[in-house]
Amino acid sequence: MSEPAPQKAPILRIEGACTNIAQYHILQGVDLEVPAGAVTMLLGRNGVGKTTTLRTIMGLWRAHRGRITFDGQEITALPTPAISRAGIGFVPEDMGIFSDLTVEENMTLAAASGPLDSARLDWIFAAFPPLKTFWKKEAGTLSGGQKQMLAIARAMAEERKLYLIDEPTKGLAPAIIATMAGALRDLKAQGASILLVEQNFGVARMLGDTCAVMDDGRTVWTGAMADLADDTSLQERLMGLSMETA
Template identity: 80%
Template sequence: MSDPILELSAVHTDIAQYHILQGVDLTVPRGGVTMLLGRNGVGKTTTLRTIIGHWQARSGSLRFNGTDITSMPTPARARAGIGFVPEDMGIFSDLTVEENMILAAASGPLDPARMQWIFRAFPPLKTFWRAEAGNLSGGQKQMLSIARAMAEERKLYLIDEPTKGLAPAIISTMASALRDLKAKGASILLVEQNFAVAKALGDTAAVMDDGRIVWAGEMAELASDAALQDRLMGLSMEAH
């Protein structure tokens, strides 16, 4: 694979006394969507948090856009062009939607053209621009969480289960926004339990089990092989 945006090599990460990542090898191609799949508790969220630097890898290496970021602090990784959308959304409930977005645009004022694009992707954010984020619905909070990562152009977006617990109409809005983000040339690493979304958005996929990547390849190959899905994850996408 030529010129990947992100490469993890033999990454081990511990959380307290627990050895969570046990030699992760992961390559994320540039300019596409890579789905990070697997059962609950196998290390997907820890992988994202190790990439952004919330957890420090005990050993192994991480290269982003040609640079070794293994020992780089989280703010420097963000400045280098990595955006992160955590599973718990990470918004400031006591601040307005506008204030949340202003804080996310660390390099300067919000770009009007980019904000118009975000408003087209997530119309409720324009409607509730002056409202406190804590008063938004669950789906609207998730929109804000993703929009905060999109406030500035990033080279790589790490997104952890953006459709979890959302209604089908909101999931459709999320998928459309991520498709638009990809069309703008962004690279995305996406943890997702909704296999219909994974199949629709993913270009490539990596499957985790017990802290390791156990399969990697084209998303279309995984989506078309129910036996492979069952072997890797104990389920079939056709049932979800």
């Protein structure tokens, strides 16, 4: 009998991360691993610390305890620009686009290391056709779904090892959600790793390989996304509702 293929080391590991914001103890012990080349879903009810976890990884909020390791390097105390240069792209929940600049100018700024790669830009246009249509338009004139496409495309402007994406489908129409999901599948197929905060359980089930569930600033469950998707009682115990009814 042949031996099973060895699993890749996690590209991101968080160990006992605690983050305070002013007098509030937001993260109170987050343990999380993101396998290389996989989509990891970060799930949980509103206000449990999912966004804070992403912002702590990026160094936007500083963990006062614990350890964060990315691609074999500890990044816990690194400044945000250094974390970005190490190969992490971040799409915040508020999108972070520049409304007064054109789509082209937003994308050009996102490619910090040099001019936009034409082949990569063609791939982005194939994933998000409206961005090509409105290339010379100010980003503030785009629809909500088109702005979200631009926000994700900005993170994709350069090849990254890991993408942190915060609720990309929130408030979007089903057709736009399907476009987003297809782009993220393509990104994974290119070998990227993704940590995705998502409230849409259909999207989580479709895209997720692994999953971590948070509650009250802590990770309370980790495992295969399929295991959580197939266990209604576990969903209700961890999150208070079933994926079938969400």
